[in-house]
Amino acid sequence: MQTEQINNEEQLPAEQMESKFKYFPFFNQKQPVFVLVLLGIIFYCTSLYNEYALDDGIIIHQNNYVLKGVSGISDILSKDAYDSFYRRMNAKDQLQGGRYRPLPVISFAIEQEIIGAYRTGNYMFVEDLNHNGVLDNEKLESQHSASKKKLTGPPTETAIVNYEFNEFVDLNKDGVAQQNECNTCWDTNKNFKNDAPEDLNHDGVFNEVDCQVKGAGLRHFNNIWTYILACVLLYLVFRNYIFKQQPDMAFLAALIFLIHPVHSEIVANVKGREDIFSVIFIALTFLFSFKYNETKKISLLIFAGLAFFLALLSKEYAIVLLFLVPLSLYVFEKEKIKAVNLGLLSVCLFFFGAVYTLMRLNAVNMAPGVPDTEILNNPFLLATGEEKFASKIFILLKYLKLSFLPNKLTCDYSYAQIPYSHFADGGFISSLIINLALLVFGIVLCVKRHVLGFAIIVYFAFLVLVINFIFPVGALLREGFLFHASIGVAIAIAWVVFTVLEKMSSVSFITKRTLMISSLLIVLVLCGSKTWERNWDWKNDITLFLKDVKTSPNSVLILGNAGARWIDLADTKEVTGIALEGEDPEKFNDYNGQLKITDEEVRVGNFIDKRDAAIHKGMRYLKHAVELHPRYVNGYLNLGLASFKLNNDRDAIFYWKLAERLYPNNPYLENYYRVYSNILKNRGANAFNAGRNYDAAVAYKMCTLILPNDAEGWYGLGGAFYHLKLYHKAKSSWEKTLKLDPDHQYVGRDLKTIPTK
Incomplete structure (x- = not known):
């Protein structure tokens, strides 16, 4: 019966046949649309729980105009898509022809308004921009622009700096924001503690990434x-x-x-x-x-x-x-x-x-x-x-x-x-x-x-x-x-x-x-x-780069990012088996099976533990990256970070100085130097107080190498040299301190104690 029906169907006039589906069993025009919608949902539903990967950070998380929500739309329409990223990186626009794609970026800003906008354009920002000793609640004009208003001549455009903070909890009920009242962006319950549920990406670290992944499902x-x-x-x-x-x-x-x-x-x-x-x-x-x-x-x-x-x-x-x-x-x-x-x-x-x-x-x-x-x-x-x-x-x-x-x-x-x-x-x-x-x-x-x-x-x-x-x-x-x-x-x-x-x-x-x-x-x-596989791979940078480094073993970009991810996550419980403070020990994220160090790897590589193996695995990727591309700044930055984690001060400074030579104003390097110098000064102070003057001198000397304009580093170095009876070096160090900070509280007094002969 069915065969006869089909044979009769084949004998219909061509005009009637051509306007109807012949091979697909559709009887009206709504059915193919329904099938397309259904298959689209099936194919991509596995990406619904993804976070962010690759260039998402540049266009969303490092884009001040997106993070401001709808208030940033005017800037999105009037600026290069990467303008905010270039500003953050202390760089000028580098892509020939620029990139002007405001419509999708506006959609990201609207989503951010729904997820939760940050009025400063940053996840974390607390700064007294006008230096009046108070965190003002209003948007401020820059001092430079304000002064222009007093000058004669044609009016000048007012340059808006920013708000001085995103939000605060008025703990002392005085109605004025204080530094200690501005909560972190991941502190959703505003109790100024790192609670396990606030670690949204379950990596054991409480940082801006937890704020970034918030609302990712909507996007x-x-x-x-x-x-x-x-x-x-x-x-x-x-x-x-x-x-x-x-x-x-x-x-x-x-x-x-x-x-x-x-x-x-x-x-x-x-x-x-x-x-x-x-x-x-x-x-x-x-x-x-x-x-x-x-x-x-x-x-x-x-x-x-x-x-x-x-x-x-x-x-x-x-x-x-x-x-x-x-x-x-x-x-x-x-x-x-x-x-x-x-x-x-x-x-x-x-x-x-x-x-x-x-x-x-x-x-x-x-x-x-x-x-x-x-x-x-x-x-x-x-x-x-x-x-x-x-x-x-x-x-x-x-x-x-x-x-x-x-x-x-x-x-x-x-x-x-x-x-x-x-x-x-x-x-x-x-x-x-x-x-x-x-x-x-x-x-x-x-x-x-x-x-x-x-x-x-x-x-x-x-x-x-x-x-x-x-x-x-x-x-x-x-x-x-x-x-x-x-x-x-x-x-x-x-x-x-x-x-x-x-x-x-x-x-x-x-x-x-x-x-x-x-x-x-x-x-x-x-x-x-294949689509499901790639959807899972694109969950975030970690799953993406740790997977794709096997497919593209000579891509400098993938090598660099895979290496960085291994170093970043070396301290997590997924590698070490030990939960960090505030981390939920019951939740486990192996990043699609990619973040795994076996006992065999530790034994064959003669590593101290799995953390040590993870850091060295990341360093192998990074060393291959800089071998292929000797001017790869991020490679040197992360090799320095890996060396720092391994307590190898000499290599850390060596790699960071290579990065500094290639990119002197890199904001990540500035942050590394700031944190590392504080560690070195504390180390030097502890050694000095324990009577280990040579160790103190080494610590302070490293501090002056990474931050040569840090007056306190030079002052500490001078004190270590003084107690080592290296008076000419102590004098030179303290004179450097005085040059950097003429109002230093103690250096003038200490210079007078140096023997003249």
Whole structure:
């Protein structure tokens, strides 16, 4: 009975058949949308409990404008996306062309308002900015700007410094904030204690990270549903215009885009929202443009322009729509397209593109403030002209492979994971031939108004923006760069699959549908497994880098971060088996099984304990990183920290001085020096009081090496030298103290006690 029904179905008129699903068992247009939504939830529900990883910190946690909540939106609209990060790092903008993507960043600020905004723009901030001896509760103007108001001449712009604190608990009921009344950001119950439930990431350490992970689920939830929305909108574009009479192709194309494992980097990484928003508004631009071409309504023309504008505000990649929208009308609207309508649509898109360009030029510095000499941001820094060109072409082959075989995924392909290519390399030659042939084939088919040609052009149009041909993007290759281009991949695969099935005329329809559905189920399982795996990997920096260092063992960025994570977590109970003070001993976080030191590792490496093994494991990664990249500042910073944890003062100072030479104003180094100098001064004082003057001199000498302008360090060194009867050195040290601090309380008196002979 069923066979007879299908045979009769195959005999229906072509017009009636083409408007209905043939291979997929859908009976109305709501069912495929429901399936896309359901699969989207299944594929990405495992990212809902993720925290943050990779660049999330730069765009959210180290972004003062985001942390201020909605009050920071005006700054987000008027500044480079990385402006706040550059300021924190005492650096000038370094990415050529700048980065202006305010729409997704505004969404982060709105989320922060819901999670809990920080009015100072910092998780932890308590400072008497106007030096009046009181923590004021109002936003302050800088003294420099205020003084300008008293001068004659034209008015000057008022520069706002900040609030002096986020919030406080009025313990003494005087209505005035005191330093000791400003609670930490993780002290949610405001009892000024570190309670186990406040360790939100369960790492045994109470710090800003606990404040960062608060509300992470909201951000990931928003990534999931907006991604699903993007896929549904693409399906509508495919169903109504690209595959107008072939709903099976439309659904398969949307499904392929939805389940592609490469997209896990975009969805599971909060910063990927810029790509998700971009595709949402790109799809809307296509929808409104096609609809305008059908109805000629001016309102739809304006909506198309607004959608294009919002796509640009999400990510600049939408600029290719100035070419792709007219091309799509040429390919798919042969009977309806008119020159006047196409002209009006193009003018509208160019107008909104011009508005975006003016906003961008006002907000960002198109040329970098300093030459980018960091190879992690400038991957071709050390390449010859031949190597640059050959490597860019070879990368196209890598993207093609990832499009169809995304089996080994990693968060970073930067220096030195992918070696530079040369003209004689097989990879370069193969890539040049394959991609050039594809491009020519796509152009020829586009001229003939063929959907496959359009798919190929979409693929190359988005990809050409990210392979460093037009402008440097700061990376050699990144899986997330395939997100937009995979729209073309999805269209092409869907067309090829059903074209091949239709060519199998000798095979019964039931067999063909069974073959297609069963094959698709296998692909769904494989892609779902890989996506879930990557979702878990992207939980946070720890899970990501400890996993990907095995996949990308020569990536300096991954090596450096994996090494740092091992050093940071060496004292946690997950490594040592001993819970830290305030840590819940019952909660255990092995970071997806990545943070594990076995007894065998300790024995073979002849380490003292698992903590010692973890620190040395991190140091091995870091030493490999600086071996590959001798100017890698973070590598030296963390090697210094590891040496400090191992009580190796000499190596700690050695590595930190290397970092200082490369990046003198690094804020992390300044903090390390400040903490370490206090430790050394306490050590020196204890040794001095115990009569161990030589040990005191060593401690104070190290203090003056790391902070040569610390008057107290020089004063202590002078005292140690004095009791060692090294009077000329004591005099020199105390004279240095007096030079640094002319009002020092004791040094003048002590200088008089030095024997003249």
